[in-house]
Amino acid sequence: MGDEEEEARKFLERFAEEFPATLEGDSPLPVSPLSRRVSLEELHGESLEVGLKLLAARGAPAGLSALLSQTALSKLLQSDLSPFHCSQDAEAEDEEQVVLLESVAVQRVFLNELITVALAWHRSFPELPPPPSHFLQCCVHAIKNTRRKMEDKHVTLTEFNQLFGIQDGVRRAYYAVFDGHGGVDAATYASTHLHVALAKQETLQSDVATAFKVAFKHTDDMFKGKAKRERLRSGSTGVVALIQGPQLAVAWLGDSQAVLVRGGQAVTLMDPHKPEREDEKQRIEDLGGCITFMGCWRVNGTYAVSRAIGDFDQKPYVSADADCSVTQLQGDEDLVLLACDGFFDAVKPSEVPRLVLAALRRTAEPEGGGGEDTPSPGPAPSEAVAQQLVAHAKAAGSSDNITVLVVFLRPPELLLARDSPQGSSDSGASEASQQ
Template identity: 75%
Template sequence: MEEEARSFLGSFVEEFPAALEDGSPLPVSPLSRKVTLEELHGESLELGLRLLAARGAPAGLSALLCQAALSQLLQNDLSPFHCAQEAGHNQEEEQPVVLLQSDAVQRLFLTKLIEVTLAWHQDFPKHPPSRFLHCSVHAIKNTRRKMEDKHLALAEFNQLFGIQSGVDCAYYAVFDGHGGVDAATYAATHLHVALSKQETLQSDTATAFKSAFKHTDDMFRGKAKRERLRSGTTGVAVLIQGQQLSVAWLGDSQAILVREGQAITLMEPHKPDREDEKQRIEELGGCITFMGCWRVNGTYAVSRAIGDFDQKPYVSGDADCSTTQLLGDEDYVLLACDGFFDAVKPSEVPHLVLDALHQSVDPEGGGDATLEQSEDTVGLRVAQQLVSHAKAAGSSDNITVMLVFLRPLKQLLAQNSSTGTAQDAPQQ
């Protein structure tokens, strides 16, 4: 791994041998034109990871580089990047929000990133290896006019945030936007940052997750007001801390765990016709009506979401969270939006995954399945085949599927694809 990292650093410093020149175009575009100081954290990390990934950087190295560059950025005086306060702002009504010019401040961040890269190329620091989990993800627009799903796979959670707890953490999330992609993009950029800052992250992950969802919703409220945005997003996020798996969610995106070929329910999606959700909304003075599907006050087909501020509090921003101890015999956790689960039952997933695995390694079906190809290549095809199955089963929505494999694929291939049970598969 160190050899791969050194090789990347060498190629990167050839492309960026010095700081970016003033006035030169940025090599990657920021997400926003203006950001608050709090939003700068997530947007800078997203920008840096995107830049490095496009150049083939090892994921662990990317996280460490971005974390180091952001730490240096935040030590600078950022007041020169402040935007002028807009005319007509009534200071008596609310505290003015300090906004930064994204292009200018992100130029400084990228300069810090280049400086760190140059320094590490000369003197590469030692870093402990992190736990690696194979992740397979695939997303399609399908027949919809726009793609409003977003997702994030972050096996290097600790490295990205400089967390030294001694427990490896990995974060995965799928967001299903509606009314535009802004809320989904915002959640994919900021939720994990908010989670990393929760004091209870190690001691009470459920409380940390719920607070992070709520804080992200509050942050997006400010952006939506400033920029007149009206979108919303459901979301499901998984944090794996050692042998503990926590899943938090808003709305009808879902995650399921598969253990020895059997689907394990981790959560119950928030839908308007769910009895407790219906009661909550009606007690607030709202109503649930059927207009092709069950909707909150005749509008949104979800009862909880980030955004959708025109229907708060009926569409709640409060997430739920559940925690499961991993025993070592788990196969994988699957996260997906409703575009998948509306067409595929959770009980069908184990068979579909095993069939996809066997098809990936033995597409002709003429011999014993082997992993002659890399596990990365085989794993990536699994999500593609699940998405294709959901589309063929009638889904017309955006579809995103993410699988996080919790044990080697060769063990999963030892399972019988017709029964979904393990056959002499060695335990982890």
């Protein structure tokens, strides 16, 4: 029995002890739905979010969690959902009718499907597909900082294919950081639905840039419906990385950013969307808008970002048209870092290689007996690496929400073993643009 199977069996045993039967009709749900009402299209993302949250809180292996959630969702979508339809609001009679479901009731059905599947697998363990052949180590840390509310969201899905039942033989992993403003609703929505929209794109493998652009626009259109129904006014920038076979695709809206580190040097993957960027300024002015300086450059005197999901009071000036860059991975890449502007307002992209290496050194010291060149190999880098990057940005003056997500494309201990003289990563960093 492999380690993955043994871990999965032990989890199912614990899960069966906690949930020996499906939930009673009037019992509280073990995890709260994201919304009070959900459209049929939103049901996919919200159900997966509920399932993954429930399983993660109980220590489920990521691959098993994805397969359980995907299997339960497939069963839910084959069910008759008409008993859960909400009555339409009278004020919406003259608008396009959208079928809405009562979330608590329909998520109870979903969770019962998940429990039923888990109990069946506990009794008779199925032959599961193998885990990804190349496991990418990842660490993430996020803080509210001095802001009143935390409006960032992040997503890590190393089990992207398992979650969506994709069996085309192409390895995929998905990572995202969303930076909300005017509330967390848009960031929460994007973190729940963008990867679902992306997985449904037929061009995902053949033309990932187009797939990303369509997925971003579709997510924005979906959120527009929710925002209108629930009178929401928030927006969110976002940066997403999809590692697909030998490709790294990065798509973005707004000023959250991604940096690739290759051979100890920073590689520029993108140009963030800011109102003062000359082509963004021209685009907005051509539409009849303007850019004004009010502490920072703002679109029509309001938002400090020129592209985002949401912000419907300033569409089309604040655009939902994402950009995407695709980089062929050559095998000498160290890592890719995703972060919101709370990090990059205080840290230059060229500083990233040096800061990550310094954080790795400090993280390795206790286990390596003080020798920086001989760290003890561990499973995954602790959250301390991301924590130290966040702490650096805060100490450098950032007062905004800060989220930093680091995906190691090679084992961190190899980066330490290859460690060059201190400072060389910083002084020699190049920012070669990748198209």
